[in-house]
Amino acid sequence: MVLRPVALGLLLACAVSLSSSAVVLENGMPILWAQTSSQVTELPMQNGVVTPDPWHFLNRMSLYRLLIMATGPFMGCMGTNPTDNPLWGLPLQLGWMQTSGRLADPTGSTTCGLQAGDTMSISPQSWWGCVNYFLSVLPFLSAAHQGFMEDGVQVQLQAPAGVEGYCTTYADCSAQYPDAMAKWDGFFQVLKAESTLPESEKKDSILGDYWTAQMASLYASAACSTKQSHYSSEEVSFANSWLNSAEYVSAAHFHSSLEKSVLFISPLPSRILKEGDVAPNIADLTQEENQSLSIFSRMRWINTFLGGRLVNMWKGAMCSVSTREKGKELMEQLMLNPGFATTTFLSIITGMATSC
Template identity: 50%
Template sequence: MDFIRTVVAFTLLAVLGQAAVVTENGLPFHWDKAPNELSKLDTVDGVIQVKPWDYLQRMALYKLLINSTDPYMSSMGPGEKQNPLWSLPLQLGWKLRSGRLTDPSSGSSSTCGLESSEPVCISPQSWYACVNYYLSVLPFLAAVQTGVIGKGEIQLKIEVPADVAQDYCSSYTDCSTKHPDAMTKWENLFQSLKDISHSDETDLIKKDKILGLLWAAEEASLQTASSACSERQKLYSSPEVRFGQSWLSSAAYVAAVNFHANIERSEKFMAPLPSRVLQESDKPPHIADLSAEENHTLYIFGWMHSVNQLLSGSLLNLWRSAMCSLQAREKGQSLLQDLILDPKFPGFSLMGILTEMTTSC
């Protein structure tokens, strides 16, 4: 009987849709509606009011970041969508479309976080929204402070919901005091962009340096968020908690290869992410109403996280050691793509591959 159920489940997976849609006209969801200038945000007594609990305003932070850093990103390659910051608004859009910006509290009747809400708001109770706060507000404040966004002194106030004010920060000074490591790394990225982009080094080396600084900042933000947002994660089902933890830890593998997260590559890696919040009854990789790609991604993320925990962090340490050169990191990006996107890739061979790569360092 169990065998029959398994066959039926895999048959359903085969006929269900392929990977999910994570862009709208090739851009993050509702990108065109987001303000593209600081002057379009509300101002009170000369202070710009930023409301990151409004989806379009949080998306505006990314639009300003990308538009302001594009002049320094020519080493990433030709085209308008090569900026490695594109993965951040794409993630925010996936969280909205998959229902992960809503209040996960049991019995909540709030419509905040639903794409159909007007205006489209973000629930302060969402763990995913909390994590994203540290990947949107912190880099935005650092970019303004270093002069990458805006010219001259700009006064900003970040709106913080009163009932959860302790979990967030409301200004550059506040964020720098509460989260000095993350803010310092974001400032280091933005302060270095101009010098790196104008140097005489090859585009390949410039690209690797910029990506290294970017991922160091993203990892610092994620580590900060992991602690600050932990209580909210308890509101989700155990399968969703496991996915959230594995999704968060997967960033360390991506960071180690200095992954170039332009729109095309980010879309490819985000399309197989689960298109809805997981429930207590969901058992990946056999979730009938999710695609085969989504089930595979859930399985691989969970497998990598579990193996690393079982080996007391040895898998991640070995991965990081193997990514010891620009060439090794390029190979690591291909390996990561095979592992996550190719269901036929033998995951058990990963340790051997990494050990061989490490010996050549």
């Protein structure tokens, strides 16, 4: 099997090719970025407490904008461009979920998130919206607690009528998901700490802590699993592959800048998959989307055939700064060289693992 350019996104991030299918950018920024809050005080407030509504798309996207602005001064080792902050991958993912309809009510009992309803609504019944809650609310609450917003700011997330089972404060989330919150706390603490490491090693270290925290949020999002029952078996399979792909990109300490994240996220399927959708022959999806889904299926099959060892081999190979740098070069090969074969990939990572 030949790993085409789309294989990188499937294998090492949350996307699959250089061609764009879903809309994730607007004037070079995540969609509706200009309508989000640039200051904490622009978010809803009550009695001096910041009370954003995470079930409103603009409020949730605002959490990301505030996070990126607050962490930017500590991200100098990532590069000189403001878009080099690795947190950019998160709002791009949220934008893709919105434009592809994955934040809408999958049960059909409300018009939340539908074009014929409230387009800015995020349904608490959406598996995708639920998983993203752990990737947006948890880091925001941690950042606020660690002093990245305003001194002494208190945050209490809104829980609209009918929304149950979601933590809404730092204390609440720490009690329910202690490991995830501890990992985000650790990331923000390291970000502010003085470091004597060379810039390249500092960058690798920060990215490592960042991905450790993000993976902890994804593991905690197992609480969302029952919501997968609202989707087709094809969508569930894709969703699980999307989760699994994070294992690869995390181990490589991928630098998820805005520019690099666009390459991985924009080609993801532009609608929810239905029963009977079989790539590469889904008529109303683009060739790139069909190819993406085909590669997801193949990589999932290979990993299953190897008893999960493909993921473990990759993790084993990403054991040091030098091998992770080689891993990034391998990612570039997968992006730029359509003829890069699976056997070559396996040979390289096996060789890398033996050097650890």
